[in-house]
Amino acid sequence: MTDRGGSQTKVVNAASADAKTPRTERGRRTLRKLLDASAVEFGEKGFHEASVSSITRRAGVALGSFYTYFDSKDALFRALVADMSENVKSSARSALAPDMTALEIERAALAAFLDFAREHKEIYRIIDEAEFVDPESYRTHYETIAERIRMRLEAGSASGEFRAGLGELEAWAVMGMNVFVGLRYAVWADKGEARPSDEIASAVNALLAKGIARRK
Amino acid sequence: MTDRGGSQTKVVNAASADAKTPRTERGRRTLRKLLDASAVEFGEKGFHEASVSSITRRAGVALGSFYTYFDSKDALFRALVADMSENVKSSARSALAPDMTALEIERAALAAFLDFAREHKEIYRIIDEAEFVDPESYRTHYETIAERIRMRLEAGSASGEFRAGLGELEAWAVMGMNVFVGLRYAVWADKGEARPSDEIASAVNALLAKGIARRK
Structure with missing residues (x-):
């Protein structure tokens, strides 16, 4: 995997524990959309009421793409927490x-x-x-x-x-x-x-x- | 209601918003047992898994007595949060x-x-x-x-x-x-x-x- 810096790196770092690593720029964008949509969904509905289908709808991503990157709603949630930790860190650093x-x-x-x-x-x-x-x-x-x-x-x-x-x-x-x-x-x-x-x-x-x- | 000070007052203050006020010393003890048992139950299981029947069992109180004081698990939870706020305050004050x-x-x-x-x-x-x-x-x-x-x-x-x-x-x-x-x-x-x-x-x-x- 080539580290091309910037936002791509952020996605990969943040999600590495629970998301499969995208190999293309398009894949990285899809993963980013899923994380952003899940932040809105989990924030509005809470974990238990949130659904994978609603998250993919918000993200404008096919349901199948979700399972390319995450095994479950739990895995997405863990990846999102790690992503938010990473974003707090990078916003302070910048x-x-x-x-x-x-x-x-x-x-x-x-x-x-x-x-x-x-x-x-x-x-x-x-x-x-x-x-x-x-x-x-x-x-x-x-x-x-x-x-x-x-x-x-x-x-x-x-x-x-x-x-x-x-x-x-x-x-x-x-x-x-x-x-x-x-x-x-x-x-x-x-x-x-x-x-x-x-x-x-x-x-x-x-x-x-x-x-x-x-x-x- | 006679304010007899000490722990009785604490129970009454803490739970007043969501629990019916006990009129006897025995009633105050029952209410205290329910609040203490609910702290253990909610702490161990979380709100959604906690049950009124398990709380009354922990408290050694009849299920019917629960409904003498609380309308619902939600009301008990709110009373418990108010009770904990009150206990934090009184422990600091003492x-x-x-x-x-x-x-x-x-x-x-x-x-x-x-x-x-x-x-x-x-x-x-x-x-x-x-x-x-x-x-x-x-x-x-x-x-x-x-x-x-x-x-x-x-x-x-x-x-x-x-x-x-x-x-x-x-x-x-x-x-x-x-x-x-x-x-x-x-x-x-x-x-x-x-x-x-x-x-x-x-x-x-x-x-x-x-x-x-x-x-x-």
């Missing part, structure tokens, strides 16, 4: 610039996540439903994100920008902040109160940088 | 002492929550399933907790212990930290790595107090 400080990286990653969650509100419902449909995917999703944050925090400690001793516990705390701020301000934002992602990310970043205690 | 600083209150509330979550690991699964079974209960659960944290943060700002300007956004961030640290260290703690709740709460409290930036 917001980063080489000259950012460690703190700016946290702010930019959160702002990108908030934008992503506004565009794909179904991500919360799908990831949360994974706790019941496929607990291992659920746990892997969060463990993978926490591990990435831990590495960033430790790099910041090592460079002297962050205080020493940051690790896994702080990474889970940071992830929790980001997830719940996203739930409140990206997914549950009432109409007319849409605060820009940058503004929210900056407020969370200030909390992360200096905490809440008044400096004496 | 850990507080009058002479605590605002920061100590956050630490003690988190330590109490971690102890509670270790004892009642099913709480995560039940609250998370509410997102699908009864979205309004799910949202109310988190909005209520965030509102309590917001009031504590604003009190800390007002007294000058915390910096000015803390509000709803910081409250959701703090709630997210606590929820995800609880998920990792209370619910998903691997055997042999059980860190004491106090130690975890202190590390989160340090993050909350001073953030992660190195002080210059």
